[in-house]
Amino acid sequence: MSTVDQLPTETAGVEEGESMLRRQVREYFRSPLATAATITVATLILMAFFAPLFVPQNPYDLSQLDIMDGLLPPGESTYSGRVLWLGSDEQGRDIYSAILFGLRTSLTVGFLATAIACMLGTIIGVISAYVGGWVDSFVMRVVDLQLSLPSILVALVLLAAFGRGIDKVIAALVIVQWAYYARTVRAAALVERGAEYVEAARCLMLSNTQIVFRHVLPNCMPPIIVVATAQIAHAIALEATLSFLGAGVPVTQPSLGMLIASGYNYLLSGQYWISTYPGVVLVITVGAINLMGDRLRDVLNPRLAN
Amino acid sequence: MSEPAVEVRNLSKRFVRSLDFVERVANLVGANYREEVVSAVDRVSLRVDRAEVVGLVGESGCGKSTLGRMLAGILEPDDGEILMGGEHLNRLDDRRRKAALLSTQMVFQNPMASLNPRMRVVDTIGQAPVKHSIVPAREIVPYVDGIMRQVGLDPATRNHYPHQFSGGQRARIGIARALAVKPSVLVCDEATAALDVSIQAQVLNLFMRLRAQLGLTYLFVSHDLGVVRLLADRVGVMYLGRIVEIAPAGRLFADPQHPYTRALLADMPQLVAKKRRFVAIKGQLPSPLNPPMGCHFHPRCPMAVARCRGEAPALREIAGNHSAACHLV
Ligand SMILES: Nc1ncnc2c1ncn2[C@@H]1O[C@H](COP(=O)(O)OP(=O)(O)O)[C@@H](O)[C@H]1O
Ligand code: SF4
Ligand SMILES: [Mg+2]
Numbered sequence: 001m002s003t004v005d006q007l008p009t010e011t012a013g014v015e016e017g018e019s020m021l022r023r024q025v026r027e028y029f030r031s032p033l034a035t036a037a038t039i040t041v042a043t044l045i046l047m048a049f050f051a052p053l054f055v056p057q058n059p060y061d062l063s064q065l066d067i068m069d070g071l072l073p074p075g076e077s078t079y080s081g082r083v084l085w086l087g088s089d090e091q092g093r094d095i096y097s098a099i100l101f102g103l104r105t106s107l108t109v110g111f112l113a114t115a116i117a118c119m120l121g122t123i124i125g126v127i128s129a130y131v132g133g134w135v136d137s138f139v140m141r142v143v144d145l146q147l148s149l150p151s152i153l154v155a156l157v158l159l160a161a162f163g164r165g166i167d168k169v170i171a172a173l174v175i176v177q178w179a180y181y182a183r184t185v186r187a188a189a190l191v192e193r194g195a196e197y198v199e200a201a202r203c204l205m206l207s208n209t210q211i212v213f214r215h216v217l218p219n220c221m222p223p224i225i226v227v228a229t230a231q232i233a234h235a236i237a238l239e240a241t242l243s244f245l246g247a248g249v250p251v252t253q254p255s256l257g258m259l260i261a262s263g264y265n266y267l268l269s270g271q272y273w274i275s276t277y278p279g280v281v282l283v284i285t286v287g288a289i290n291l292m293g294d295r296l297r298d299v300l301n302p303r304l305a306n
Numbered sequence: 307m308s309e310p311a312v313e314v315r316n317l318s319k320r321f322v323r324s325l326d327f328v329e330r331v332a333n334l335v336g337a338n339y340r341e342e343v344v345s346a347v348d349r350v351s352l353r354v355d356r357a358e359v360v361g362l363v364g365e366s367g368c369g370k371s372t373l374g375r376m377l378a379g380i381l382e383p384d385d386g387e388i389l390m391g392g393e394h395l396n397r398l399d400d401r402r403r404k405a406a407l408l409s410t411q412m413v414f415q416n417p418m419a420s421l422n423p424r425m426r427v428v429d430t431i432g433q434a435p436v437k438h439s440i441v442p443a444r445e446i447v448p449y450v451d452g453i454m455r456q457v458g459l460d461p462a463t464r465n466h467y468p469h470q471f472s473g474g475q476r477a478r479i480g481i482a483r484a485l486a487v488k489p490s491v492l493v494c495d496e497a498t499a500a501l502d503v504s505i506q507a508q509v510l511n512l513f514m515r516l517r518a519q520l521g522l523t524y525l526f527v528s529h530d531l532g533v534v535r536l537l538a539d540r541v542g543v544m545y546l547g548r549i550v551e552i553a554p555a556g557r558l559f560a561d562p563q564h565p566y567t568r569a570l571l572a573d574m575p576q577l578v579a580k581k582r583r584f585v586a587i588k589g590q591l592p593s594p595l596n597p598p599m600g601c602h603f604h605p606r607c608p609m610a611v612a613r614c615r616g617e618a619p620a621l622r623e624i625a626g627n628h629s630a631a632c633h634l635v
Pocket of ligand 3: 367370495
């Protein structure tokens, strides 16, 4: 029966072991808008995290501030002759430097909160799907309750109880966001659980842990990634709102939201730049992340994929 | 007489769909929703001897896959016993029970759906043998290569993903994955149903070659009588969760006894190409939700008598190795 073993050669044209992931990455960057958004976000992240390398001053080191440079409009030069492209606030703080430091706080809070909420929600979602029964019913009731309350309200109440602080803002954001992941992951895990390749894995006597980590979770990644991207943008916007309302990060580590709040009083007296430029950066950041999320959703949507 | 590789005794599996909230509320105000119980497999007894190929046929929904899944350890039976290599599965300790279940592997119907789309072939085939210490992790690549060659796959494609293969090659990957844990019994559930006819023949040939090389035992589930006739030593016919007739393949196809088997064979044109008798099965397959009383087949049976409505016929041996469940045979 040697003819049986003749292999069709139709895989010849396909690249060696090209994974679904690589195919999807290529598909993702086929959109110019998504590519631009990704470059923007990458640039913002780099500049924020290496902010000290990109700024002329540490905006929160009082010894580097000069009150003589206060409230200079964009394009003016300081006493010492340095041009302030985005102007300065009333303490003579360079707005551009303040924005990069503020962006760093905003991004840190957004990413950390999302990462923790994602892990927590994923664990809860998988357990809920796997254990089933009353545990599942209970978890899903809590999720429904959580999702039915406006996140800003819950976060404000929590922060009123916790007090200010980066860690406290992150905790509040995790509490208002874990439920999105739990619901998404549970739904996806229930589908995967019934997949034939999971049955095959059970038939091979693989343990539940092996099945969850090697078969179920990798196939739940697309919806998790889509939700997480949207939630990073949401977390950053939420933190900005909280800080704007004075319930967020401490004054020693202002975020974009707090910069907007601190310049708010000057808007009417004509010093628009203190508030406006941080606002523009916030909008660009949140908008670009959302564009990435939309593109990811299109690329990863299993109904659109073949 | 040869020794049994697997045997099931009075095996049953029911699926219960419990009432949802709306239905329960509706019941409070007088509606009459009941829990739906499907007896997918109903007190089935069957043995498959070593190196034997037993075919299992029957219309879709009669419980063939459910029976196969219980043997493969994917589903827990509700009642009855499974014996593997003469040992009661339930009386074995955990480790030996696992080993027994591992020795019964399954080949699935849909080659694409049964492969993890995010796993390379080398991992799909190699995961279980490494986890069960059949092969040390560092020797897995040559081990997988050997199995890929055995099923007619090019080992150079070991790092590819399922979507890069053709349907026939995916079927071979599914077979390789099962072979990798050195099973003695293969449950093939419609294993070639999704393939083109020419590819189907190649995969069937592969099954037979593996049987000869490895002395494998098969439970070959199919609704395609032609395929079963080609491969099987013995054939069982299922109807609504029960085995209604079982006999050596030649005998069953030449001299079917049960009215359902006869109707099933009459539906199969290529077998009776010349003197075609149109005793096609009348009526719909009854719902397994509330199967008919007595003999499940009586609403469609051309020979039914009064007794058939009240009393279920037992599966009785009517000649050497040939059993049927019908009051009239
Ligand atoms: N997981 C399940 N949940 C509920 N009902 C099921 C399930 N699996 C199978 N059934 C029911 O059990 C019966 C037998 O199904 P199955 O074993 O798949 O039949 P076959 O393989 O012969 O087509 C069918 O009525 C089917 O609807
Ligand atoms: S027992 Fe009666 S109804 Fe059932 S197959 Fe035999 S004759 Fe038909
Ligand atoms: Mg089936």
